[in-house]
Amino acid sequence: MHTYRESGAAYTSFYFSKPLKIAVMGGTFDPIHYGHLVTAEAVRHQYDIGQVLFVPTGHPPHKKQSEVTHPEDRYLMTMLATETNPAFYVSRIEIERTGFTYTVDTIEELKGIYPANTEIFFITGADAFHEILTWKNAEHLLSSCTFVAATRPGYHRKELSERVEKLGKDFGDHLHFLEVPALSISSSDIRQRVREDRPIKYLLPESVENYIYKHALYGRTSAT
Ligand SMILES: Nc1ncnc2c1ncn2[C@@H]1O[C@H](COP(=O)(O)OP(=O)(O)OP(=O)(O)O)[C@@H](O)[C@H]1O
Numbered sequence: 496m497h498t499y500r501e502s503g504a505a506y507t508s509f510y511f512s513k514p515l516k517i518a519v520m521g522g523t524f525d526p527i528h529y530g531h532l533v534t535a536e537a538v539r540h541q542y543d544i545g546q547v548l549f550v551p552t553g554h555p556p557h558k559k560q561s562e563v564t565h566p567e568d569r570y571l572m573t574m575l576a577t578e579t580n581p582a583f584y585v586s587r588i589e590i591e592r593t594g595f596t597y598t599v600d601t602i603e604e605l606k607g608i609y610p611a612n613t614e615i616f617f618i619t620g621a622d623a624f625h626e627i628l629t630w631k632n633a634e635h636l637l638s639s640c641t642f643v644a645a646t647r648p649g650y651h652r653k654e655l656s657e658r659v660e661k662l663g664k665d666f667g668d669h670l671h672f673l674e675v676p677a678l679s680i681s682s683s684d685i686r687q688r689v690r691e692d693r694p695i696k697y698l699l700p701e702s703v704e705n706y707i708y709k710h711a712l713y714g715r716t717s718a719t
């Protein structure tokens with residue numbers, strides 16, 4: 496299903512007169528919610544991005560695999576959530592990789608798939624951006640693509656913009672700060688709500704909500 500929206504490999508056979516800009520929205524997406532979608536759309540619009548590639552994590556080094564929902568479920572929920580936006584695509588690049596999955600490897604792999612003149616943006620929310628220097632080969636990663644640090648409720652806007660400015664001095668001007676619509680939504684809160692039989696409606700697309708209950712992902716088969 497939806498194979499037409501999987502990754503960007505098809506682009507290798509086309510000639511682009513104008514350089515392509517793609518944005519990578521990496522995440523555990525357990526589950527994907529409107530905070531992710533609103534952020535990705537804000538970045539797409541702000542930087543005139545042709546394609547936003549959602550990349551569900553495979554086996555991220557910072558999370559216990561037993562505590563994360565199966566990658567195929569997270570992938571399918573991401574497909575469902577993005578299907579109404581023609582600029583949104585989903586990639587299996589990380590869930591098919593064996594071993595730990597690191598962003599630096601994902602960016603390198605994507606550079607091999609897309610035309611050489613493609614500009615790659617990587618989207619992070621404030622929490623992820625604050626941790627970025629702990630990521631594998633962070634210095635190389637920060638110079639190998641354009642980073643967008645998006646605001647997120649619970650994280651100081653000023654602190655984030657100052658951090659972007661400071662890292663920008665060290666790693667060049669391809670780091671951006673972007674204010675996005677503030678949605679106080681998190682995957683962990685959604686999981687907790689399902690466990691406690693509280694509503695998740697309007698926090699995420701209905702198709703994803705239905706998938707969660709149908710597959711009893713967080714312990715329940717229906718909302719009461
Ligand atoms: N509401 C939000 N607004 C802006 N960015 C967000 C929001 N939720 C998540 N993000 C960003 O999306 C990316 C993927 O996030 P992730 O899949 O871990 O979701 P999460 O809601 O943070 O999950 P959890 O609550 O389990 O930690 C990260 O860069 C994160 O900062």
Ligand SMILES: O=C(O)c1ccc[n+]([C@@H]2O[C@H](COP(=O)([O-])O)[C@@H](O)[C@H]2O)c1
Pocket residue numbers: 520521522523524550552555556557596597598599623629630631
């Ligand atoms: O490459 C790394 O070392 C690394 C360490 C932590 C997080 N990341 C990436 O950051 C993105 C957001 O992660 P998370 O845990 O907030 O869903 C996701 O694409 C992860 O693969 C990457």
